[in-house]
Structures are given as structure tokens and as C-alpha cells.
Amino acid sequence: MPVRRLDHVQLAMPAGREPEARAFYEGLLGIAEVPKPPHLAARGGCWFEDGALKVHLGVDADFRPARKAHPALEVEDLPALLASLRAAGVPVVDDEPLEGFDRAYADDPFGNRIELLEPRP
16 A cells, blocks of 8 residues: 555644735745635634645644744746745745755745745756
């Protein structure tokens, strides 16, 4: 029974801060929010999905940001995205390229580390 694929990544967030999650993940990163199933919506949090890309944020009563563990999101036009994030006051750190990719890190509104990658032509 091999693992076939990653279905989604879930990140933790503090309670009551869904508007900030929406502003970052949908507003700045451009990943559309989708409704959570009704039985899960009562728990708080937000789901953002675009095709196979699924980033779910769940409320954690004992929230601590993920500073090392992180999702890596492949993006188009990394320089423009980084400029938009910086203009919005998002902490961004440029990093060494990986073979075939330019990359940087950004913090979501809760301090979770998000890696942003763009393939080099």
C-alpha cells in the first residue's frame, strides 16, 4: 500500500484570525478560499485551494508558529510576488537558490514559514 500523493498541507493558526489568513493566502498569494465542510467549519480556520494546491489552516488553542517545518509553494514571477509581499509588510527572506529554482521565504500573518519557489528557465 504505497503512498500515492500529498493531498493537502495543514498549518496551525490562532483562533479568531481568519480575516488575516484570507488577506494573506487569498489576497496576496492568490489561492482561493473554499468552504470548509459544515461539520468542520465550526472549529474555525480556513481552507485555500486551487486545483491540486490545497493549504488548510486549522485553529490550534496552543498555537506556536512553524519556524522550520514549512510548505514550499511553486509560484510564477517570484520577484513580483516578493515585491507585493514586502509592500504589504510581510517579512520576506531571500535564500540561496536550489538547483533549477530561485527561492525565498515569507512569514504568514501568524509567523508560519512559507517557502516560495520559481523554476528557472
